[in-house]
Amino acid sequence: MNQLERLLNEFLQQKLQNQTRRHFLMDCVSKVGGLAMVPLLFGCEPGTIKKSQGLNLSDRDLNPLAPLPPPFAPKAKSIIYLHMAGAPSQLELFDYKPELVKYDGKACPESLLEGRQFAFIRGVPNILGPQAKFSQHGQSGAWVSDYLPHFSSVVDEVAFLKAVHTDQFNHGPAQLFMQTGSPRLGRPSIGSWVTYGLGTENKNLPGFVVLTSGGKTPDAGKSVWGSGFLPSVYQGVQCRSKGDPVLYLQDPEGMTRDMKKSVIQAINSANEESFKDFGDPEILARINQYEMAYRMQIEVPEVMNINDEPEAIQKLYGTKPGEESFANNCLLARKLVEKGVRFVQLYDWGWDTHGTSKKESIDSGLRQKCQEIDRPITALLLDLKQRGLLEETLVVWGGEFGRTPMQENREGKVQGWKGRDHHGDAFTMWMAGGGIKKGASYGITDDFGFAGLDERVSVHDIHATILHLMGFDHEQFTYDFQGRPFRLTDVEGELIHSILA
Amino acid sequence: MDFLLPLFGRFHPLFVHLPIGILFFAVLLIFLSKKKKNNFSQVIPIAFLTGTVFAFLSAISGFFQYQHEGYTWETVRIHLILGWCTVALSAWLYFSFRSKPDVTKIRKIQSGGLLLILILTGHFGGNITHGDDYLFEVLPSGLQTFLGIEIEQSKPLELPTENWEELAFYEGAIQPILNHNCISCHNPKNMKGELDLTSSEGLLGGGEGGKIVNQGNAENSKLFSRLILPKEDEEHMPPKEKRQPRKAEIELIKAWIENGGSMDQTLGDSKVSTSLISQFFAKEKIPFYPKTTLQGISSDTLSKLREKGFFIENIALDNPLLRVSCINFPAFEDKDWELLNSVSEHIAYLDLSDSKASASILDSLGSSSNITVLKVNGLEITGENLFSLKNCQNLKLLYLNSTDVTMESLSLLDGHPTLEKVYVFKTPASSQEKKNFSFELETGDYLLPKLATDTIVY
Numbered sequence: 001m002n003q004l005e006r007l008l009n010e011f012l013q014q015k016l017q018n019q020t021r022r023h024f025l026m027d028c029v030s031k032v033g034g035l036a037m038v039p040l041l042f043g044c045e046p047g048t049i050k051k052s053q054g055l056n057l058s059d060r061d062l063n064p065l066a067p068l069p070p071p072f073a074p075k076a077k078s079i080i081y082l083h084m085a086g087a088p089s090q091l092e093l094f095d096y097k098p099e100l101v102k103y104d105g106k107a108c109p110e111s112l113l114e115g116r117q118f119a120f121i122r123g124v125p126n127i128l129g130p131q132a133k134f135s136q137h138g139q140s141g142a143w144v145s146d147y148l149p150h151f152s153s154v155v156d157e158v159a160f161l162k163a164v165h166t167d168q169f170n171h172g173p174a175q176l177f178m179q180t181g182s183p184r185l186g187r188p189s190i191g192s193w194v195t196y197g198l199g200t201e202n203k204n205l206p207g208f209v210v211l212t213s214g215g216k217t218p219d220a221g222k223s224v225w226g227s228g229f230l231p232s233v234y235q236g237v238q239c240r241s242k243g244d245p246v247l248y249l250q251d252p253e254g255m256t257r258d259m260k261k262s263v264i265q266a267i268n269s270a271n272e273e274s275f276k277d278f279g280d281p282e283i284l285a286r287i288n289q290y291e292m293a294y295r296m297q298i299e300v301p302e303v304m305n306i307n308d309e310p311e312a313i314q315k316l317y318g319t320k321p322g323e324e325s326f327a328n329n330c331l332l333a334r335k336l337v338e339k340g341v342r343f344v345q346l347y348d349w350g351w352d353t354h355g356t357s358k359k360e361s362i363d364s365g366l367r368q369k370c371q372e373i374d375r376p377i378t379a380l381l382l383d384l385k386q387r388g389l390l391e392e393t394l395v396v397w398g399g400e401f402g403r404t405p406m407q408e409n410r411e412g413k414v415q416g417w418k419g420r421d422h423h424g425d426a427f428t429m430w431m432a433g434g435g436i437k438k439g440a441s442y443g444i445t446d447d448f449g450f451a452g453l454d455e456r457v458s459v460h461d462i463h464a465t466i467l468h469l470m471g472f473d474h475e476q477f478t479y480d481f482q483g484r485p486f487r488l489t490d491v492e493g494e495l496i497h498s499i500l501a
Numbered sequence: 502m503d504f505l506l507p508l509f510g511r512f513h514p515l516f517v518h519l520p521i522g523i524l525f526f527a528v529l530l531i532f533l534s535k536k537k538k539n540n541f542s543q544v545i546p547i548a549f550l551t552g553t554v555f556a557f558l559s560a561i562s563g564f565f566q567y568q569h570e571g572y573t574w575e576t577v578r579i580h581l582i583l584g585w586c587t588v589a590l591s592a593w594l595y596f597s598f599r600s601k602p603d604v605t606k607i608r609k610i611q612s613g614g615l616l617l618i619l620i621l622t623g624h625f626g627g628n629i630t631h632g633d634d635y636l637f638e639v640l641p642s643g644l645q646t647f648l649g650i651e652i653e654q655s656k657p658l659e660l661p662t663e664n665w666e667e668l669a670f671y672e673g674a675i676q677p678i679l680n681h682n683c684i685s686c687h688n689p690k691n692m693k694g695e696l697d698l699t700s701s702e703g704l705l706g707g708g709e710g711g712k713i714v715n716q717g718n719a720e721n722s723k724l725f726s727r728l729i730l731p732k733e734d735e736e737h738m739p740p741k742e743k744r745q746p747r748k749a750e751i752e753l754i755k756a757w758i759e760n761g762g763s764m765d766q767t768l769g770d771s772k773v774s775t776s777l778i779s780q781f782f783a784k785e786k787i788p789f790y791p792k793t794t795l796q797g798i799s800s801d802t803l804s805k806l807r808e809k810g811f812f813i814e815n816i817a818l819d820n821p822l823l824r825v826s827c828i829n830f831p832a833f834e835d836k837d838w839e840l841l842n843s844v845s846e847h848i849a850y851l852d853l854s855d856s857k858a859s860a861s862i863l864d865s866l867g868s869s870s871n872i873t874v875l876k877v878n879g880l881e882i883t884g885e886n887l888f889s890l891k892n893c894q895n896l897k898l899l900y901l902n903s904t905d906v907t908m909e910s911l912s913l914l915d916g917h918p919t920l921e922k923v924y925v926f927k928t929p930a931s932s933q934e935k936k937n938f939s940f941e942l943e944t945g946d947y948l949l950p951k952l953a954t955d956t957i958v959y
């Protein structure tokens with residue numbers, strides 16, 4: 001008996017062993033039952049070999065990332081979402097409150113605290129005046145503080161939302177709410193909805209890429225770019241911010257591209273077999289991901305390499321090649337969008353300025369964070385603009401909530417550093433690019449910057465507006481799950497017309 | 502059987518017309534009766550009986566509708582009470598006619614009363630469904646004021662984009678602003694501060710504090726100065742809880758006073774800046790992509806082109822126009838354009854960036870009259886072929902980044918009727934002296950200054 005025969009015999013034996021009684025019974029249930037269903041479901045539809053498994057599969061199931069036309073002509077074809085995880089203080093950046101100076105160090109009026117709950121503030125805290133110097137910039141006269149000197153030169157490209165509100169005051173739920181429309185786990189993120197609705201344009205790249213910086217991923221974990229109840233092929237693909245963006249992209253020595261291809265084909269045909277047996281759509285997702293990974297080898301090394309960018313561009317962004325930095329991620333975001341990626345999500349961690357340490361203080365840590373993003377975000381807007389990509393790319397900036405006008409007094413004690421607690425009643429976000437009215441400002445807050453007085457905007461409103469710019473009606477864009485259609489905006493959300501061009 | 506009552510309620514709009522007609526007919530018969538002959542005595546009770554029955558059905562069904570359809574008591578009160586009065590009065594008239602069929606003067610007055618109640622019931626019912634101002638809305642505004650109807654706030658001022666110069670400054674622009682912002686409190690019926698702003702006479706007449714327009718001097722005219730007071734100020738107008746006028750509206754009032762506050766000057770004769778005027782132009786939503794009557798391309802054709810490597814997709818679900826890109830087809834050459842022949846008219850967005858196409862591809866685009874966005878970044882385009890783009894009569898955005906175009910060659914596109922913006926980042930043109938073209942030119946090369954604060958460690 002030669003070696004080959006022995007192998008073959010072993011294989012057959014293994015195959016027989018794999019067929020247990022349970023498999024037989026299950027096959028009886030699924031296949032005999034399925035057989036009865038075939039004429040009911042498909043009648044005499046020709047050419048549906050795969051469908052004759054008794055599964056109702058659409059082309060979308062088999063090729064989930066194929067591009068689809070949006071329901072309406074879109075204003076933006078890609079999104080770069082800059083999420084400042086930890087929640088930056090609107091009172092030091094954009095929401096100028098001169099009145100607050102007068103109350104600095106004085107006890108907070110009881111009326112603001114009545115019936116309120118804060119993450120850390122207890123009792124009666126003191127008011128903390130703005131720690132930054134504000135001035136008006138550009139033709140639009142937007143107020144921006146000296147914490148963002150570069151950004152203040154491009155305010156005329158931007159539309160500010162100054163009275164955004166959320167009902168969550170802890171990071172995890174608030175981040176989930178901001179990214180998935182629900183503070184609880186299980187909903188698809190904005191990027192997943194968009195890739196589900198539009199597919200990917202560049203067949204060698206995923207439609208939804210996530211990049212993180214600041215040394216930590218968001219508190220809510222990877223669910224903020226998860227696909228929830230959508231097939232998992234639509235979840236965000238996180239690329240490493242340091243070293244190889246995707247591990248094992250380089251073929252090991254001795255492995256040729258053709259060999260790799262036949263390996264993946266073999267794995268995929270095995271997966272197809274088990275898909276035929278079990279009919280689990282997640283197996284299709286796995287097949288697609290193997291194929292995507294193989295194709296990504298072509299494009300990713302080039303797209304994810306910022307070293308080839310000219311020096312002027314490197315300087316513009318202030319990149320730090322080889323390190324994990326927000327500036328690198330901004331430059332990567334532009335490159336990805338240029339290559340047809342639909343949704344690039346950036347998370348930058350380190351904005352949770354409670355005043356418990358120097359690094360987490362308003363006057364020092366926050367300023368340092370601002371310095372880290374000031375040049376990159378400005379450069380990103382300018383670079384998109386000079387390439388004409390700003391015409392068709394929507395840039396969104398914001399945190400998961402804002403911060404209190406009061407100084408934090410954790411456990412009733414004044415902190416050693418100036419800090420502010422979590423606060424969701426009114427905070428600032430901005431958008432720029434495709435379909436956004438340049439230089440607009442929407443939303444008015446009270447003299448303390450505590451609550452929105454007029455033109456308030458909810459998280460759902462922001463989602464509705466983002467989907468609108470991508471060519472969707474947020475009320476029509478649904479996915480059936482657990483017996484009812486689901487929307488990103490659930491049962492709420494209104495377009496923010498005032499910031500649309 | 503919970504649905505029966507609401508269903509019955511929904512018959513209310515059907516029932517209500519019957520008593521109106523029948524009772525009207527009954528009252529008519531009474532007035533047509535000859536005293537001696539008593540010729541309708543047989544018919545009148547029958548008319549009142551059927552009228553009463555249907556009035557009763559209407560009232561009952563109306564009640565159920567009020568109960569089940571979310572109307573408040575405030576809304577239906579007067580209609581409901583009058584409805585039941587109609588039922589009672591017509592029933593009473595029926596019984597009294599049955600016992601004594603004479604038509605007397607008293608009965609004529611009674612039935613006249615019934616008619617009045619009937620009309621009022623119908624009117625208030627109509628107001629519930631059509632809105633309070635349904636009837637009066639169509640009356641001329643002078644008559645409305647005369648009748649003392651609360652004046653519905655008019656629409657904000659919009660000026661026509663053409664021939665606005667011939668509009669009278671006051672009548673065409675200022676009065677509409679006042680109508681929109683002021684006259685709910687300053688009208689002949691409700692003259693707050695003894696001021697009427699519904700007419701030029703009222704405006705010039707001023708209020709309890711005297712004149713409010715000091716011609717030629719806006720700062721000393723209360724019509725303007727009280728608008729720009731801080732919102733918290735007692736004297737600020739409109740009161741802070743009311744909707745505030747737009748900045749441009751205040752500017753225009755100022756401009757009118759400074760121009761002499763004349764009643765017959767036209768906008769064109771005044772020295773108002775065109776930029777201020779343009780803020781009042783009606784915003785016409787012009788779709789970005791051209792409207793088209795083309796038939797959609799079959800999905801078969803599209804999938805065949807996708808197999809060739811094109812990214813090809815309708816710009817929107819029900820729109821036959823296409824977005825075509827070579828993003829997955831970097832080997833695209835000039836001869837591959839033939840593949841797109843069957844869809845070339847449909848292409849609205851074409852991206853040939855970084856492909857192997859040459860400059861002469863631009864000459865082929867003439868048949869694609871719907872191209873709105875054209876990207877040819879990174880192709881070897883020097884200039885002269887740009888002239889062919891004159892044929893693309895819908896071209897709005899042109900991307901020529903990383904090509905070899907110069908300012909001189911770009912002048913070939915000058916005067917293109919639809920072209921809005923041309924991108925020439927990383928081209929010889931971007932370092933040349935900027936020329937004035939009919940389109941906006943984006944040359945890029947942005948730099949950010951080095952600031953001392955960039956390197957401070959906080």
